Amino acid sequence: MFASVIIPAAGFGERMGATIGKQFLLLNEKPILVHTLERFQSCADIQEIIVATQRSSFPIIEEFKKKYSLSKLKAPVEGGERRQDSIANALKVVDADAEIISVHDAVRPFVHLREITQSIETAKYFGASIVAVRAKDTMKQASTDGRVERTLNRASLWNVQTPQSFQRKILVDAYDFAFRNDIVATDDSYLAEQIGILPIIVEGSYENIKITTPDDLLLAELLAKRFIP
Ligand code: CTP
Ligand code: MG
Numbered sequence: 001m002f003a004s005v006i007i008p009a010a011g012f013g014e015r016m017g018a019t020i021g022k023q024f025l026l027l028n029e030k031p032i033l034v035h036t037l038e039r040f041q042s043c044a045d046i047q048e049i050i051v052a053t054q055r056s057s058f059p060i061i062e063e064f065k066k067k068y069s070l071s072k073l074k075a076p077v078e079g080g081e082r083r084q085d086s087i088a089n090a091l092k093v094v095d096a097d098a099e100i101i102s103v104h105d106a107v108r109p110f111v112h113l114r115e116i117t118q119s120i121e122t123a124k125y126f127g128a129s130i131v132a133v134r135a136k137d138t139m140k141q142a143s144t145d146g147r148v149e150r151t152l153n154r155a156s157l158w159n160v161q162t163p164q165s166f167q168r169k170i171l172v173d174a175y176d177f178a179f180r181n182d183i184v185a186t187d188d189s190y191l192a193e194q195i196g197i198l199p200i201i202v203e204g205s206y207e208n209i210k211i212t213t214p215d216d217l218l219l220a221e222l223l224a225k226r227f228i229p
Helices: 032-041 055-067 083-091 113-126 168-180 188-193 214-226
Strands: 003-008 048-053 100-103 128-134 140-142 148-151 158-167 200-203
Touching: 003 032, 003 083, 032 048, 032 055, 032 113, 048 055, 048 083, 083 168, 100 113, 100 168, 113 128, 113 158, 113 200, 128 188, 158 168, 158 188, 168 188
Parallel strands: 003 048, 003 100, 128 200
Antiparallel strands: 100 158, 128 158, 140 148
């Protein structure tokens, strides 16, 4: 079976507030994006890796490919204004043989091989899968002015991560539908839900953080010291 992964890496990292995109910040002397790419390079279930990034970053992606022997890495594609646009651009160049397409944030370097494999296997049989972890905190629903409306049942709540994997047609149709109907989301599975596909959850790990703000970077430095893929 042929599986491709799309890695959106075209963000500016505004919440991180660094001088460069957070995907290029170093962790153990290696860019965060390279850690992420190495996870997929070493996963036997992945045949092709497509990175969407700003055009000015194309040369550095080519350099990563050589320096870190990332043989599965294809030529980068240009990112778009929103994460969704970046992924849509990458979708256009996915190999014709790909049956499963996974999407994984460039800034989640602590993904385990088991999560990638189970995500792909689950999508193969059920159409769509998301890696997620059980909510740890009690969750409240509130109005925009901060008044609590109700307490949600934590047992049924999950924090959603990536990878998210899809049978090829499902992801393509979901993106087509989103663009035709002006649906915007930072979560790919939400777009699949809009065409009636309900993803299956693969229980993941709390280590698979999305590096978003400076405090995440501190945590990432600790995780990098002990992470076992
Ligand atoms: N991303 C992308 N194209 C965009 C926006 C985001 O490819 N137009 C990517 C980011 O590079 C990141 C992933 O989507 O790997 C998740 O997005 P997020 O954590 O929001 O990253 P940024 O958009 O860079 O950060 P911020 O929202 O703080 O600016
Ligand atoms: Mg963003």
